[in-house]
Amino acid sequence: MKILAIEDETKVAAALKKGLESEYYEVVLAHTGEEGFFQMNSQVFDLIILDLMLPGRDGFEVLTTLRKRGIETPVLILTALDTVENRVRGLDSGADDYLIKPFAFPELLARIRLLLRRNRSDKALRLKLADLEMDLVTRKVTRGEHPLDITAKEFELLEYLLRHQGHIVSREMLARDLWQVKARSTPLDNVIDVHIARLRRKVDGPFDSKLVKTVRGVGFVLKEDSP
């Protein structure tokens, strides 16, 4: 999977490259719109990450031009411009997703995964990790032989973690996707922490191998302990 990141801030660009490469993506950096076009002409990408405030031609222009040229590569906008008008303008210009700076890296990864598999069907009815199993039809959760008694909210939370298993999920993603709260200023972190704690008690409590893990300062991840 090849990603082109057009981002003029050197530090952010370097962090993007390093972070994405550690997830086994191949990353090409461009610092201006022109450089981006040059790269697009010389090779084919699976995804483009685009900053809106670029020197010279800005991101909107780059986006409009590349869509005009018939390049259908998914574009994820990464910007500090967070007003609704800018979002709408970005999406209307042909972007596929929009992420506001400062962003949480796990969220960027989640969105990239989503964009890359958009065309593939993802309608699994059973989710599974190690001996943890979740049946989305009967809404039953089992750990090995033991059925787990979990609430509706915990079910949603576990489903979300299972769908992103192996990847970090930030509190911000949870607040937005499970609680439908978009403003970061809304104090929901404690609520999320309590739910995670309860879920952890039920999923991991009596069992030896722990699956729900907290990554300090970032979020949570559902994965098996590496041997």
Next chain:
Amino acid sequence: MILKALSVRVRLTLWYVTVLAAIILGFALGIYLFLQTSLLQQIDNHLTRDFATVERAVRQGRPALDALTRNGNVLLFRVEAGEGPAVETEAWRRVGLEEATTTGTNDAVWSSTAVDGQPYRVKAARIDFPVGARMIAVAHDGLTYRQSMRSLTVILLLAIPAALVLAVAGGYFLAGRVLSPLATMAATAREITADRLSERLPVSNPDDEFGRLAMAFNETFLRLEDSFDRLHRFTADASHELRTPLTAIRSVGEVGLQEAGSVSSCREVIGSMLEETDRLTKLVDSLLLLSRADARTVPLNKEKTDLALLATEVSDCLQVLAEEKGQTLSVVAPRPVFVVADRTTLRQALINLLDNAIKYTPANGYIQVAVETSRGGEAIIAVSDDGPGIPAEHRSRIYERFYRVDKGRSREIGGAGLGLSIAQWAVNANNGRLELESRDGKGSTFKIHLPLLQ
């Protein structure tokens, strides 16, 4: 348009002079007409007397009439019989006033005529005497009348412009004197800048127009000073709040770098820095929201909203926090209460209020969210707790940005002191108001009042 370009002083003077000129001209015209009428009246009275004298002489007979032509009692007259020569005075003949007598009626005819440029006033009538009808005409020259009128015209033509010139000078001077406080005020106001907002305009007489103007300016300056003060305080508070997590990030990072630690201790350091970053992000987002709220650029999507449903939703969401503290959180919302509001902002307001209630109420406390309607047509969401309450001295300031009741411990518990500011904005943006009822030691109740959907 041209008038607008002139200064107030010039305009005032012009108005004053225009009005004065109109009055003077009207007055002059009045005097002129009055004098004209009364002088004419005087001549006519004279003529009537002369006419009567001539008439008497005709009645007395020819000798009396002849005597009258000679003695000069009546200087200008002529009596004409149907046939035979007319009797007329020497002066009449000399002046040549014949044509003035051509009248055939018994009514007196008054006329003015001029011979060789000299004006004459003539009264002529046909009188039936026992001896037969006679045409009688008497005349009087209008020289005095004309001279009087001419003198008056000359006087008026000289006096009116002089008066107007005086009026211009006086009016300009007076307007300048009256307007001089304005110049002083303008000069003072010009010197009042953002750094010197405490200065005020001098008020010489608080009851006159200028005094009121100066006081209005001073009130504006007071409000400006107040908002500048708040802005300064806000900037200082905001910098402080931003500096706290920045300091933490920096020192944690520096210390982490010094210690040659293991991978797991590095993870701890980075995690701790990320937590502070998260706090910074939230703070900056809150500030951005408030600054947009101030600029009124937060998009609101107002629609029919059921407050009972909203209250239940928010309570369900925060229920777990209350449970963790052993608190009882109950919702009293027996029936739907509809308002028109932006659900997102209202929800945020309610979350902030309820989050505060849970945070500041001790373990095992009791918190209630009640949705009701008032008799005045208002919908009310009341968030009450049985916590320590808010001390009276803090109550008026709790909505201020960064204001915390308990400065020491509160940052650990959570927010930066922006939650209530945001809640208040959110309620106000939905045409509502946020009120606090609190008694020391007896808990607090925050009430969101919103206009009920009719």
